[in-house]
Amino acid sequence: MSRINLDPLLTFPDGSHLVVSTQCLKEGDFSCALYRVLVKADDGAAFQIISNHLAATTCLIAQEHAYSYALRLYPSAGAQLKKPPYLIWPGPRSTSLQ
Template structure:
């Protein structure tokens, strides 16, 4: 994967976070992954994959797919941040000059 963005979706009562990673491959295909993130006293982060490879042809549709997945799997869905998240339009076209 060429690029990764992280965005906070919600904070759990224990202080851990649900985050989304939006990725774009070199072929221009978008996918999202959901993680739980626990930040330690020393600012070290421990990530656990909740879901991955929620792919789609556009960034916004991949994020909507991930949001729908999160809504179905977390009871506090009312606190879940809605898309759009960090949007990246994709790789620039390769133009040789």
């Protein structure tokens, strides 16, 4: 993940990562979504969306919602799961989604 500005929350045994995207919505609220990403040797990436957008009035609260959702999905990974705050990353380009 040398050139992709991602902040992995968790690394899975297959080498893929759980990442969060954080966006500012037009109304001033914030939204986060969780993705599973496999970064290829050429820095290309395959993204799989894990959650719908989790909205809140502040960036940190949206990221805390994403963290809580990740804990519910992967309860055994609680000790390894990175806590907020996270880097601001708007998500993958639609053409790279799989």
